[in-house]
Each structure stands twice: as structure tokens, then as C-alpha cells.
Amino acid sequence: MTNNPPFVLQQFSDKQMDLLKEVGNIGSGHAATALSTLLNRKIEMKVPNVEFVTFEEMFDLAGGAENKIVGLFLRVDGEAAGNMFCLLSVDQAQIIAKEMLQQQGFPFEGLHHEMSKSLLQELGNILSGSYLAAIADLTNLSLYPTVxxxxxxxxGAIISHGLLELSTASDVAIVVNTSLHEVDETSSIFNGxxxxxxxxxxxxxLFQALDVRGKCETC
Known part of the structure; x- marks a missing residue:
């Protein structure tokens, strides 16, 4: 079996990049709506920043390989399979965990507490589902996230876990920086x-599906 050649950033056309940025906008909108329902408060999004980075640059985004962070990791199966991360600073994870626990009437007892972990995993479900639904809406690809x-x-340890099987397959990561905040509040409820x-x-x-979408828009 012939291995597929690695992909690099230069292989993205401007149109493909624009459509992937649209994924970021749609996904952030879905995430804000879902989080509003979860917290019973109106949540708005800031326009997300979508970047295409190399694996080495991923560590810089996380503050360096030795920076302690909270990572949510899942596998995406289906027609465009891969791995997905949600990376949060420890401080940001504490903020969102406290907000989610308060909504359910529980005290915050630290990130290592099982209740905090469970709710952060639920946040991972919300975010991954929001962005994968956006990709599916734009491409008609079937995508199935794991828990x-x-x-x-x-x-370094968290990111390397997701790179073990991908390091020779590609040199590209699609990064969507997402910031969600309560209406009339400047501080973020979620920023990651x-x-x-x-x-x-x-x-x-993905390229084929995006190309089809781009052609249809010019018909």
C-alpha cells in the first residue's frame, strides 16, 4: 500500500482557507448557543481566529512544551478522520468548571475532582460537536466524535499523545481560537x-468537499 504524501500549509488554496475560517465562525456560533443552554445565560462569541500551523507551532500556542494546561482529546471517525484537541489554561479551566458547577448547585473542589472532570468532558462534547457539525454542514461529510x-x-505530553500516529502523515494543524463571554461582560467564560x-x-x-462547496457557490 502506498502512503499518502505529507500535507503542508502551502497546499491550502485561499478559497479552502476561507471556507475553513467559515467553519470557525459557524462552530463558535453553535458553541455559544449550546453553552447558553447549559448555563441558562446568554453567551456571545467573539469572531474566532483561525490559523493553520505546523506541529512545532502547536507547542508555542500552548505556552511551551513544559507549560501545564488542561487538554480534552478525542478521536474523530468517519469520512474525514483525525484527532481533535481542546486546550485550556489551568486558570481558564477553573473558571469554566466553577461556572458549570455553580449552575448545577455544586461547589468547586479543584480540577482533579471527578465532578469537575465530568463537566469539562461535557464541555469537550459541546465544543467538538459544534465544530464537527459546522464541517459537516459545509462539506456533507459524515463525522463521528468519540467521548x-x-x-x-x-x-508537550498532552499534544504528543495526539501526534503519535500523525507525525509522518501531515505537517498541518487547523487551530480555531474560541472566546465566549456573557452578554455585557468583557471577561471570557471560555477562551481556548x-x-x-x-x-x-x-x-x-476535506479538500474535495471544500472544492465542491466553492464551485457550487459560484454556480
Missing amino acids: PSISIDMA DIILLLDSSSFSQ
């Missing part, structure tokens, strides 16, 4: 990076 796992560790690492063969599927 997220949570780690509180150095960024959603990172999608596609398997090598999945880039072809």
Missing part, C-alpha cells in the same frame, strides 16, 4: 484553542 478524555499535564489534526487521507476528502 473526550481529559488530561491535566504539561502541554480547538485543534483539528486530520489523518493524511482525510485531507484529500
Whole structure:
């Protein structure tokens, strides 16, 4: 069997990049709506920043390989398979965990407490579902996320876990920086990076679907 060649940033056309940025906008909107329902408060989004980075640059986004962070990791199966991360600073994870626990009437007892972990995993479900639904809406690809796992560790250890099977398949990560805040409030309830690492063969599927979408818009 012939291995697919690695993909690099230069292989994205301007149109494909624009459509992937649209994924970020739609996904953030879905996430804000879902979080509003979860917290019973109106949540708005800031326009997300979508970047296309190399694996090495991912560690810089997380504050360096030795920076302690909270990572939610899941596998995406289906027609564009890959791995997905949600990376949060420890401080940001504490903020959102407290908010979610308060809504359910529970005290915050630290990030390592099972209730905090469970609610952060639920947050991972919300965010991954929001962005994967946006991709599916734009491409008609079928995508199926697994249940997220949570780690509180150095960024190098968390990110490397998701790169073990991908390091030779691609050199590209799609990063959506997402910031959600309550209406009339300036501080973020959620601010973190959603990172999608596609398997090598999945880039072809995604590119083809995006090209079809782009052609349809010009018909």
C-alpha cells in the first residue's frame, strides 16, 4: 500500500482557507448557543481566529512544551478522520468548571475532582460537536466524535499523545481560537484553542468537499 504524501500549509488554496475560517465562525456560533443552554445565560462569541500551523507551532500556542494546561482529546471517525484537541489554561479551566458547577448547585473542589472532570468532558462534547457539525454542514461529510478524555499535564505530553500516529502523515494543524463571554461582560467564560489534526487521507476528502462547496457557490 502506498502512503499518502505529507500535507503542508502551502497546499491550502485561499478559497479552502476561507471556507475553513467559515467553519470557525459557524462552530463558535453553535458553541455559544449550546453553552447558553447549559448555563441558562446568554453567551456571545467573539469572531474566532483561525490559523493553520505546523506541529512545532502547536507547542508555542500552548505556552511551551513544559507549560501545564488542561487538554480534552478525542478521536474523530468517519469520512474525514483525525484527532481533535481542546486546550485550556489551568486558570481558564477553573473558571469554566466553577461556572458549570455553580449552575448545577455544586461547589468547586479543584480540577482533579471527578465532578469537575465530568463537566469539562461535557464541555469537550459541546465544543467538538459544534465544530464537527459546522464541517459537516459545509462539506456533507459524515463525522463521528468519540467521548473526550481529559488530561491535566504539561502541554508537550498532552499534544504528543495526539501526534503519535500523525507525525509522518501531515505537517498541518487547523487551530480555531474560541472566546465566549456573557452578554455585557468583557471577561471570557471560555477562551481556548480547538485543534483539528486530520489523518493524511482525510485531507484529500476535506479538500474535495471544500472544492465542491466553492464551485457550487459560484454556480
